[in-house]
Amino acid sequence: MKLLLLSNSRSVDGSYLVHAVPLIRAISAGRTRVLFVPFAGVTTSWDEYTANVQAVVEPLGLRLTGAHTVGKQEVEAAELIMVGGGNTFQLLKECRERGLLDAIRTRVRAGIPYVGWSAGAVLASPTIRTTNDMPIVDPCGFDALGLVDFQINAHYTNELPAGHQGETRNQRLAEYLVVNPQDRVVALPEGTWLDVAEGQATFDGIKAGYVFRQGADAQELRAGQSFPAV
Amino acid sequence: MKLLLLSNSRSVDGSYLVHAVPLIRAISAGRTRVLFVPFAGVTTSWDEYTANVQAVVEPLGLRLTGAHTVGKQEVEAAELIMVGGGNTFQLLKECRERGLLDAIRTRVRAGIPYVGWSAGAVLASPTIRTTNDMPIVDPCGFDALGLVDFQINAHYTNELPAGHQGETRNQRLAEYLVVNPQDRVVALPEGTWLDVAEGQATFDGIKAGYVFRQGADAQELRAGQSFPAV
Numbered sequence: 318m319k320l321l322l323l324s325n326s327r328s329v330d331g332s333y334l335v336h337a338v339p340l341i342r343a344i345s346a347g348r349t350r351v352l353f354v355p356f357a358g359v360t361t362s363w364d365e366y367t368a369n370v371q372a373v374v375e376p377l378g379l380r381l382t383g384a385h386t387v388g389k390q391e392v393e394a395a396e397l398i399m400v401g402g403g404n405t406f407q408l409l410k411e412c413r414e415r416g417l418l419d420a421i422r423t424r425v426r427a428g429i430p431y432v433g434w435s436a437g438a439v440l441a442s443p444t445i446r447t448t449n450d451m452p453i454v455d456p457c458g459f460d461a462l463g464l465v466d467f468q469i470n471a472h473y474t475n476e477l478p479a480g481h482q483g484e485t486r487n488q489r490l491a492e493y494l495v496v497n498p499q500d501r502v503v504a505l506p507e508g509t510w511l512d513v514a515e516g517q518a519t520f521d522g523i524k525a526g527y528v529f530r531q532g533a534d535a536q537e538l539r540a541g542q543s544f545p546a547v
Numbered sequence: 548m549k550l551l552l553l554s555n556s557r558s559v560d561g562s563y564l565v566h567a568v569p570l571i572r573a574i575s576a577g578r579t580r581v582l583f584v585p586f587a588g589v590t591t592s593w594d595e596y597t598a599n600v601q602a603v604v605e606p607l608g609l610r611l612t613g614a615h616t617v618g619k620q621e622v623e624a625a626e627l628i629m630v631g632g633g634n635t636f637q638l639l640k641e642c643r644e645r646g647l648l649d650a651i652r653t654r655v656r657a658g659i660p661y662v663g664w665s666a667g668a669v670l671a672s673p674t675i676r677t678t679n680d681m682p683i684v685d686p687c688g689f690d691a692l693g694l695v696d697f698q699i700n701a702h703y704t705n706e707l708p709a710g711h712q713g714e715t716r717n718q719r720l721a722e723y724l725v726v727n728p729q730d731r732v733v734a735l736p737e738g739t740w741l742d743v744a745e746g747q748a749t750f751d752g753i754k755a756g757y758v759f760r761q762g763a764d765a766q767e768l769r770a771g772q773s774f775p776a777v
Contacts, residue, residue, distance in 0.1 A: 327712045359722040404722055446682050451719040453676055453726050455689045476708030482557045482737050483702040489681040492589040492634055496683050507712050 318547075319344055319430040320464055320513035322438035324471045324505035326402050329523070334373045337434065340510065342377050344430045345397050352395035353381040354421075356411035357403025357436040359453070366401060384417065392420040395429060402435025402471075405448040409440065409456035422462050431464060435471045438505070442468045447493055447502055449486075465513060465546045466501075468493070473504035473527065487535075494531040502529040503538070511546075518546035548655055548777075549574055550694055550743035552671055553664035554701045554735035556632050559753070564603045567664065570740065572607050574660045575627050582625035583611040584651075586641035587633025587666040589683070596631060614647060622650040625659060632665025632701075635678040639670065639686035652692050661694060665701045668735070672698045677723055677732055679716075695743060695776045696731075698723070703734035703757070717765075724761040732759040733768070741776075748776035 321337075321344045328336040345351075351374070355366040367383035374381070379397070392398075398421055400408070412418050425431045433441055439448050444459040447468040475487045484492070490502050503511065509522025519541065520526045526538035538544075551567075551574045558566040575581075581604070585596040597613035604611070609627070622628075628651055630638070642648050655661045663671055669678050674689040677698040705717045714722070720732050733741065739752025749771065750756045756768035768774075 325712055359725050360718070407726065446684070448682065449713060451677065451679065451723060452682060452689060453719075453723040455676075459682060459685045472711065472713040474708050474711055476711070478704050478706030478708060480737075481702065481704055481706070482555055483679060488590075489683075493681060493683040495589050496637065507710075 318425055318428070318464060318513060320425070320441060321430070321432045321510060322441055322465075322469060322505075322513065323432075323434035323510040324438065324473065324522070325507045326434045327507070329508060334370070334434070336508065337510075338373065338377065340512075341374060341379075341432055344432060344512075345377060345379060348396035348430070349378055349380050350395055351379045351381045351397045351399055352384055352387070352392055354384040354398065354400040354408070354412065354417070354437070356384065357401055357405065357408035359404050359407055370399065370401060384415070389416050389420050392417065392424060395424065398424065398429060398431050400431070400433040400437030400440055402437055404453055405436040405439050405445045405450045406452045406456050407454050408436045409445050409459070409461060410454050412440070413456060413458070418462060422464065425462075425464055438471050439469050441465055444468070446497070447490070465518065467546070468500055468502045470502055470504040473506045490529045494529060498531040500531075503527075504529060504535075513546045516545060516547050517543045519543045548658070548694060548743060549660040550655070550671060551660070551662045551740060552668035552695075552699060552735075552743065553662075553740040554668065554703065554752070555737045556664045557737070559738060564600070564664075566738065567740075568603065568607065570742075571604060571609075571662055574662060575607060575609060578626035578660070579608055579610050580625055581609050581611045581627045581629055582614055582617070582622055584614045584628065584630040584638070584642065584647070584667065586614065587631055587635065587638035589634050589637055600629065600631060614645070619646050619650050622647065622654060625654065628655060628659055628661050630661070630663040630667030630670055632667055634683055635666040635669050635675045635680045636682050636686050637684050638666045639675055639689070639691060640684050642670070643686060643688070648692060652694065655692075655694055668701050669699050671695055674698070676727070677720070695748065697758075697776070698730055698732045700732055700734040703736045720759045724759060728761040733757075734759060734765075743776045746775060746777050747773045749773045
């Protein structure tokens with residue numbers, strides 16, 4: 318399996334997916350036919366979303382087909398699968414209802430590379446129970462692709478807006494681990510990502526990441542550091 | 548129906564439920580037997596949670612019984628129902644599994660007052676689809692008590708931590724309204740609450756609240772302002 322799992326889509330300067338382009342170039346490696354899964358998009362139409370991402374990856378020679386325009390069997394023809402960010406609950410709901418979870422899992426396990434950012438990275442986890450998103454629709458179960466055996470928390474930060482008394486991210490992840498004590502959560506700050514290949518995940522990016530486990534201090538991940546992914 | 552729905556438990560100075568005490572005094576009005584629902588507590592035990600709240604409401608002459616210690620039929624004996632904050636998904640899951648949703652709904656519709664803060668306020672909404680919490684457990688459906696006909700968003704703020712590129716709260720609520728265009732969302736900043744009586748909700752607190760509707764500007768709520776609740 319080959320996975321590129323990015324925390325987020327915006328570069329530090331606000332540009333869209335620019336920091337991801339060299340990474341996508343490396344993982345696509347001459348492939349051209351891409352199945353793009355736009356279902357996390359809520360306030361942008363899936364056509365627009367597909368077109369926006371097509372514009373970014375155009376220089377790489379990639380040709381995106383929106384998953385909303387194809388039947389399940391056409392997933393078979395894709396040489397690369399890309400899953401965009403947005404609302405994780407809607408992404409999972411649409412993938413489940415369209416039978417795409419099994420189809421994508423099968424293809425990726427057969428060697429088709431998977432690129433996901435934000436909600437699209439969380440979808441590669443066993444479940445979406447570490448998403449930060451609002452549950453605007455019911456996905457009828459939280460089980461997801463399970464391409465890696467740890468949970469991903471995207472857009473990781475432990476900061477709160479000034480004066481805010483809601484839970485910090487660390488408190489939320491601690492709650493997650495209280496009820497799911499056997500799990501690992503890999504927290505990806507913005508501008509960071511994981512490359513998964515041959516059963517190993519390698520962390521990279523502009524900040525440190527963290528691995529959270531129940532009853533242990535968070536373990537810092539430095540750029541270039543690897544750990545088991547399956 | 549009489550409901551007191553508070554955005555949060557901490558007062559501006561960090562003290563626990565202090566701003567809520569006079570409001571709880573008013574709605575309890577001489578009642579003593581309280582069913583306390585502690586299931587949103589994740590990192591605190593339900594016994595501890597019940598004891599902590601008991602200590603705060605002790606001067607009001609209230610006697611709390613934790614819902615984790617009673618059978619469904621004992622809900623009948625309660626003169627007041629209080630639902631604490633924490634994780635909304637766990638709160639809903641436990642209430643559903645224990646058959647408490649119907650039991651509480653029936654009692655509150657029969658005139659037993661309901662006090663909820665944070666997750667406990669969200670639970671009074673038709674669904675929990677406007678919670679800010681992490682979906683750490685699957686509640687097996689998002690339908691909740693439906694004591695009011697609008698959605699509540701607790702701990703409302705549109706601020707993000709500096710440099711953070713995730714969705715703002717307003718963007719999340721806009722997404723909610725795109726997929727649920729018929730709904731109203733009442734956003735309660737910290738230090739604010741709703742008093743619901745005789746089919747009317749009255750907003751109060753130290754900041755302005757907001758009503759969000761699809762395709763319209765957010766409507767500001769000032770202290771003392773009322774609107775239909777059912």
